[in-house]
Amino acid sequence: RxxxxxxxxxxxxxxxxxxxxxxxxxxxxxxxxxxxxxxxVFPEGRHTTTGELLPFRAGIGILANSLGIPILPMRIDGLFQVKEAGKRFARPGTVTVRIGNPVRFEAHTDPELIARELQKIVGDL
Incomplete structure (x- = not known):
């Protein structure tokens, strides 16, 4: 610890x-x-057990609305293969981080809509 x-x-x-x-x-x-x-923030709320992108939760939309700051979308590929959820140690491998352009949302945008839009953006990186 x-x-x-x-x-x-x-x-x-x-x-x-x-x-x-x-x-x-x-x-x-x-x-x-x-x-x-x-x-x-990891908007999926938990580690993937399949290596696939999980649905983004509305909490990311609520957070985006409340903070009113730009969101910098990022995607981490290869992490599942290197460090599976629940496993104590990581294996050797390659992890790639892709970073998109900052995104802003209008105040009071529906949090579910923000989550869906961010998931599309991250999925396309």
Whole structure:
């Protein structure tokens, strides 16, 4: 546990505990943005068990609406093959990160619509 905490501090990351509630997670993200940090969100809500992109959850749309900041779509390919969900250790392999152009949504856009649009953008990267 100490190694994990040291690594998180060294990389300047602050992952949310798995048992953090919806409101607590969003409040934390808002505070991080206000302090000038970038917030990395995995909009599927969990690891894939097949390697395929899972449906994006509406929470990403709610977060986009509440923060009102540009969203930088990213896609990580090869991670499933290197580190399967539930496995303790990663295997050697290649992981590719694709980064799209920033996207902004109008205030009060339907969160489900935001999630669908972001999923299409990420899927096309």
């Amino acid at each position: 100490l190694k994990w905490i040291s690594g998180a501090a060294l990389l300047n990351i602050f992952p949310l505990p798995r048992d953090a509630g919806f409101r607590q997670s969003f409040a934390y993200a808002g505070e991080a943005v206000e302090r000038g940090y970038s917030v990395l």
